[in-house]
Amino acid sequence: MSRAWRGAGPGLLTPLLVWTLVLGAFWFWGRELTGGAGLPWLAFHDREERVRSVERSGLPSAGDPLPGDAPPRTVSIDSIGVAAEVLPRGLDEGGGVEPPPFDSADAVGWWAGGATPGAVGAAVLVGHVDTETEPAVFHALEKVGAGDEVRVERADGTAAVFTVSDVTLVERAGFDPERVYGPSTPGAAELRLITCGGTYDRERGSYSANVVVSAYLTDADTFTDG
Secondary structure, X not given: OOOEEEOOXXXXXXXXXXXXXXXXXXXXXXXXXXXXXXXXXXXXXXXXOOEXXXXXXXXXXXXXXOOOOOOEEEEEEHHHOEXXXXXXXXXXXXXXXXXXXXXXXXXXXXXXXXXXXXXXXXXXXXXXXEOOOOEOOOOOHHHOOOOOEEEEEEOOOEEEEXXXXXXXXXXXXXXXXXXXHOOOOXXXXXXXXXXXXXXXXXXXXXXXXXXXXXXXEEEEEEOOOO
């Protein structure tokens, strides 16, 4: 428990205990994302719980982390038709990450207390899978495949391009936040995309798992607004 996780910004250290509590709060999403209702066709009832991982062979080499800590503005995943605004999110009074508001269910939240996408560390982007009435921004996240690209445009005019390395359905039982959400390669720029998944329990009003997409920086470019 003495190991510290380094986030964006000079000298910012987040103890692993706090990191564990923050990430554990994602399980709270399983209840709150749907407001206790949930969409049956999004509840993964008939799908096998699985871990879909691949070796790095055949995937592009990792790129060097980008300089600076410019916050993300947008994220796009062409393979599942996502093109979303990114909203910085902090912690609520209970110590959990504030999800995007339900009136912005088509937006993605970035945990602003951690790494910025493209910088050293594992940046975390979270999104709703559904609302009480319709699919939300990450409703198709589990369909992302190894080799798919995730593009994050940052406030400084740089774009970090990530390549998906694996997609994991992480059950609440035996959950290990350091292994799942912590950086897997020291000094690398990584990305985690997270939403609810598994089986939807109508009685409890919660999902049983999280869909976690892991990706690593492979390219970068610049863009201009407009």
